[in-house]
Amino acid sequence: MADVPMYETVAWAKKSAADKFEKITIKRNLPGDDDVTFDLKYCGICHTDVHIANNDMGNTHYPCVPGHELAGIVSAVGKNVTKYKVGDKVGVGCISDSCMDCACCKDGDEHFCANGFTMTYDYDIKHGHMATDSGYSYGGYSASQTVNQRYLIKIPDDYPLEKAGPIFCAAITMYSPLAHWKVKEGGKKVGIIGIGGLGQFGVRLAKAMGNEVYAISTSPNKEAAAKQAGADNFVVSTDADSMKSAENSMDLILNTVSASHQLAHYLPLLKKDGTLVQLGLVLTDHQVQQFPLMMKRVSIAGSLIGGMPETQECMDFCAKNNIVPDTKVVKADELESVYEALSQKNDSIIRYVLDISASQ
Amino acid sequence: MADVPMYETVAWAKKSAADKFEKITIKRNLPGDDDVTFDLKYCGICHTDVHIANNDMGNTHYPCVPGHELAGIVSAVGKNVTKYKVGDKVGVGCISDSCMDCACCKDGDEHFCANGFTMTYDYDIKHGHMATDSGYSYGGYSASQTVNQRYLIKIPDDYPLEKAGPIFCAAITMYSPLAHWKVKEGGKKVGIIGIGGLGQFGVRLAKAMGNEVYAISTSPNKEAAAKQAGADNFVVSTDADSMKSAENSMDLILNTVSASHQLAHYLPLLKKDGTLVQLGLVLTDHQVQQFPLMMKRVSIAGSLIGGMPETQECMDFCAKNNIVPDTKVVKADELESVYEALSQKNDSIIRYVLDISASQ
Numbered sequence: 001m002a003d004v005p006m007y008e009t010v011a012w013a014k015k016s017a018a019d020k021f022e023k024i025t026i027k028r029n030l031p032g033d034d035d036v037t038f039d040l041k042y043c044g045i046c047h048t049d050v051h052i053a054n055n056d057m058g059n060t061h062y063p064c065v066p067g068h069e070l071a072g073i074v075s076a077v078g079k080n081v082t083k084y085k086v087g088d089k090v091g092v093g094c095i096s097d098s099c100m101d102c103a104c105c106k107d108g109d110e111h112f113c114a115n116g117f118t119m120t121y122d123y124d125i126k127h128g129h130m131a132t133d134s135g136y137s138y139g140g141y142s143a144s145q146t147v148n149q150r151y152l153i154k155i156p157d158d159y160p161l162e163k164a165g166p167i168f169c170a171a172i173t174m175y176s177p178l179a180h181w182k183v184k185e186g187g188k189k190v191g192i193i194g195i196g197g198l199g200q201f202g203v204r205l206a207k208a209m210g211n212e213v214y215a216i217s218t219s220p221n222k223e224a225a226a227k228q229a230g231a232d233n234f235v236v237s238t239d240a241d242s243m244k245s246a247e248n249s250m251d252l253i254l255n256t257v258s259a260s261h262q263l264a265h266y267l268p269l270l271k272k273d274g275t276l277v278q279l280g281l282v283l284t285d286h287q288v289q290q291f292p293l294m295m296k297r298v299s300i301a302g303s304l305i306g307g308m309p310e311t312q313e314c315m316d317f318c319a320k321n322n323i324v325p326d327t328k329v330v331k332a333d334e335l336e337s338v339y340e341a342l343s344q345k346n347d348s349i350i351r352y353v354l355d356i357s358a359s360q
Numbered sequence: 361m362a363d364v365p366m367y368e369t370v371a372w373a374k375k376s377a378a379d380k381f382e383k384i385t386i387k388r389n390l391p392g393d394d395d396v397t398f399d400l401k402y403c404g405i406c407h408t409d410v411h412i413a414n415n416d417m418g419n420t421h422y423p424c425v426p427g428h429e430l431a432g433i434v435s436a437v438g439k440n441v442t443k444y445k446v447g448d449k450v451g452v453g454c455i456s457d458s459c460m461d462c463a464c465c466k467d468g469d470e471h472f473c474a475n476g477f478t479m480t481y482d483y484d485i486k487h488g489h490m491a492t493d494s495g496y497s498y499g500g501y502s503a504s505q506t507v508n509q510r511y512l513i514k515i516p517d518d519y520p521l522e523k524a525g526p527i528f529c530a531a532i533t534m535y536s537p538l539a540h541w542k543v544k545e546g547g548k549k550v551g552i553i554g555i556g557g558l559g560q561f562g563v564r565l566a567k568a569m570g571n572e573v574y575a576i577s578t579s580p581n582k583e584a585a586a587k588q589a590g591a592d593n594f595v596v597s598t599d600a601d602s603m604k605s606a607e608n609s610m611d612l613i614l615n616t617v618s619a620s621h622q623l624a625h626y627l628p629l630l631k632k633d634g635t636l637v638q639l640g641l642v643l644t645d646h647q648v649q650q651f652p653l654m655m656k657r658v659s660i661a662g663s664l665i666g667g668m669p670e671t672q673e674c675m676d677f678c679a680k681n682n683i684v685p686d687t688k689v690v691k692a693d694e695l696e697s698v699y700e701a702l703s704q705k706n707d708s709i710i711r712y713v714l715d716i717s718a719s720q
Contacts, residue, residue, distance in 0.1 A: 104632060112632050112656060114608070180657065248474075263648070272464060272472050275659065278650050285647040288623070290638050293662025296472060297540065299635065300660045302653025 004131050005030045010360060011142035012332045013063035017055040021141075021335045024063055027133035028146050033078040034129075036149050038090050042329070043140030044069025044165030045352040047197070047258075048281060050342045052122050057283075061122050067140030067354070068094045068120040069165030071155060081149045089155035091315070093168025094305050096120040096137055096147050097127045108309040110151075140165070141332070141354055153312050156319040166197070166325045166351045167315050169305065174202040174254060175314035176306035177277045178209060181252045186210020189249050191269055193237070194256035195222040195229075198279060200325065200349040202254050203229040205314075208321040214246060216253070216269070225349055235269070243268065248296075256280055264289040267298055275299045327351045332359035364491050365390045370720060371502035372692045373423035377415040381501075381695045384423055387493035388506050393438040394489075396509050398450050402689070403500035404429025404525030405712040407557070407618075408641060410702045412482050417643075421482050427500030427714070428454040428480040429525030431515060441509045449515035451675075453528025454665050456480040456497055456507050457487045468669040470511075500525070501692070503716055513672050516679040526557070526685045526711045527675050529665065534562040534614060535674035536666035537637045538569060541612045546570020549609055551629055553597070554616035555582040555589075558639060560685065560709040562614045563589040565674075568681040574606060576613070576629070585709055595629070603628065608656075616640055624649040627658055635659045687711045692719035 006027040013024045031037045049066035051057065070092040074084050084090060097118035098105050104112040111117060118125055121139025125131060129148040132138055155164045174192075183190055183206065191214040192202035199215070206213045207230035215226030216235045223234040236242040247268050255266065258280035264287075266276055278286075278300065288300065306314065318324070328350050330338055338352045366387040373384045391397045409426035411417065430452040434444050444450060457478035458465050464472040471477060478485055481499030485491060489508040492498055515524045534552075543550055543566065551574040552562035559575070566573045567590035575586030576595040583594040596602040607628050615626065618640035624647075626636055638646075638660065648660065666674065678684070688710050690698055698712045 109632070262645075272469070278653055280650070282650040285622075285649055287645040288648045288660070289645055290640070290642040290662060293638055293660070294664040295662070297661065297663050300648070300653070301657065302650060302655070303657050304654040 004032065006131070006133060009142055009144040011065040011138055012335065012359065013065045013141070014053050015063045017053070017060070021332060023332070026065065026138050026142065028138070028144065029131040031076050031078045031146050033080040034148050035078045035146050036074055036081055036084050036090065036152055037076040037144060037146040038072040038074045039144055040070055040072040040140055040142055040356045042071045042162045042165055042356060043067040043354045044169065045338055045342070045354055046169050047342050050339050051281070053339070061134065061136045064122055065138035065141050066121050067142070068092070069169050070120070070140035070145060071161050071164040072145070075144070083149060083154070084152060089157065089161055089164070091153040091155050091164050091168050092120060092140070092145060092147055092151055093153065093172065093311055094120055095308065096151050097125065097129045099127050100129070100150070107307070109307040111305050111307050143356055143360065150308060153315050155315065159319045160324065162329055162353050162355070163324050163327055164315070165353060166327070167318050168311055170198050170325070170351065171201040171205065171318055171323070172306040172311045172314045173198055173279055173303070174205050175317065176310055177254055177279070177303040178205055178252070179310065180303065181275055181277065183211050183252055184209050188212070188251040189214065191216050191235070191250040191253035192231075192256070193217070193253060193266065195226045196256065196349060197351050198256040200225070200229050201323070202256065203231050204323045205317070207231070208317070208323060214250060216266075229349070237265070250274055253277065254279055258282055260284040260286055262287045262289070263300055264292045267292040270296060270298045272296045273298065275301055278302045325351050327353045329353050329355045331355055364392065366491070366493060369502055369504040371425040371498055372695065372719065373425045373501070374413050375423045377413070377420070381692060383692070386425065386498050386502065388498070388504065389491040391436050391438045391506050393440045394508050395438045395506050396434055396441055396444050396450065396512055397436040397504060397506040398432040398434045399504055400430055400432040400500055400502055400716045402431045402522045402525055402716060403427040403714045404529065405698055405702070405714055406529050407702050410699050411641070413699070421494065421496045424482055425498035425501050426481050427502070428452070429529045430480070430500035430505060431521050431524040432505070435504070443509060443514070444512060449517065449521055451513045451515050451524050451528050452480060452500070452505060452507055452511055453513065453532065453671055454480055455668065456511050457485065457489045459487050460489070460510070467667070469667040471665050471667050501714055503720065510668060513675050515675065519679045520684065522689055522713050522715070523684050523687055524675070525713060526687070527678050528671055530558050530685070530711065531561040531565065531678055531683070532666040532671045532674045533558055533639055533663070534565050535677065536670055537614055537639070537663040538565055538612070539670065540663065541635055541637065543571050543612055544569050548572070548611040549574065551576050551595070551610040551613035552616070553577070553613060553626060555586045556616065556709060557711050558616040560585070560589050561683070562616065563591050564683045565677070567591070568677070568683060574610060576626070589709070597625070610634055613637065614639060618642055620644040620646055622647045622649070623660055624652045627652040630656060630658045632656045633658065635661055638662045685711045687713045689713050689715045691715055
């Protein structure tokens, strides 16, 4: 797809880990027959953006345009596009392309694409359904984006556009394991460890599905926020009595903690056959004791965002159940201070959202 | 149950970790209305026996009579016992009592009894359905045993009595996770790590259920035994090419390795949504990388023997499918040399079985 026609648009990029964000011009492909181009209005700022922009994994491409919580308005559609029309509210999450051909893609599990899905930013473009001038993907800190219609999410008309971005990253990260481990129909007991950006969605989603929700945190001062989000119970994970009172109660626990720890600490909270799902970006090994796994046949699993059909389902569920994140809208010249805040103990339930129009 | 009438029987015990086995006299309860007494004919010798008899966990009661793979002939039944009659072939495994009242017991999951099941040896007797002169349980290196009928397994008439004991420990340890993780109906791909006493049953059971079986071992010289047991494929876990050739293939892996290791080593073998089940007696922590769990939504779980109904199901399945362990029958005066052999690298598929009649 190297020779496809391109257009220029504005983006906010870091040219190196040490540089500040600056406004640059990038090129993306004009919409092909199956593509949609949209004017970006907002882009959520995820903690992952900070890691990548700062080259924490050591393989970032520069200039780096982060952002995988895109929300905007359709400006052009290819001739094969039937689901979207100019003026529609749409979004893009972490996935901008995949092989479309493996068993996972065919199942709508694009996030498990056997050939590797193309992340929305800082990822080599290889599946041939999109293009940029650099050959790697540019994210949503930008005025316009083009993707194959498969990777778009329809944002319901009555959902606030500036709140939608976090649905495609934080909310789907919580929604997918709730759906996969069968608590979507309610009536179960669900624990959410960590009441931050991910955890708030976990509490709201699990509650809206009809479950009894335990918010679990090291900080007793998170109780008010957790209860406000809908938690029925609050467990202080550093308090032995509090942990004891919740023993053997939960069918499923979603663990959003992004640090290496002894996972067995949480296993007593599970019922027989319960599952602890790991969701945080943890690069160092965990310690796991084997006996607690055996004595109640419990599982430790992982989960990663969700596929496109499930992300749409999550968006529609949030709209129907009025699940709306607490956000703070910022402009591009505030990115440095937002990144600084996210680099500190990142346990706020506020999701920062970049206002693209106001930044230009 | 302290004042129940008792009878005397012979047993082989260690009086301390340092002592050799010697023949002693112990007392067990005479059969109550719901109990069955049977003459022990054979008792399998499990690696766990070595750990307990040698006080490896530091809390062994002495004199210690090990053995939880009991097989014998009914000699007396209580008046409420309808399922068994004098002369029947019966066995007892790891469970000799439980509360009978918790949700797990009511479900036939006595191995997960919320109040703790009573292990067949070296365990405080507390549920009131059995008694010994010491207050803790004596195992199957003994001429007679009495248990509540609930904890007995019926051994089919055509199954060799000296081969039955290992069914109640090694075979059920493998059968239960195969049943729980839904490969009992066949058509799946199942890996078995470690081709020893547990692993041989895993291969035979998974194959008899109609699955494609991968035997996984550090030792290339296990291939013949694995293939003879029914393995379709053999993977050398220390050979990168061999591991690579089996990537993303398995729905379920049963890991019998009894040592701490990096569990992520085996995760590439699993398909999306696959499960690695830990079965070995491992006392130190494992290391677990989080990313491999997330990238295919795979799980690490534990499993522990099985409940009484499932153990009977396992016995019947083995009889029907001619699954018979390779055993070597020994007498009590050979116990020291057998324990020495088991204390070495314990990767033989031979299960040692104590011949009770020949030992007296």
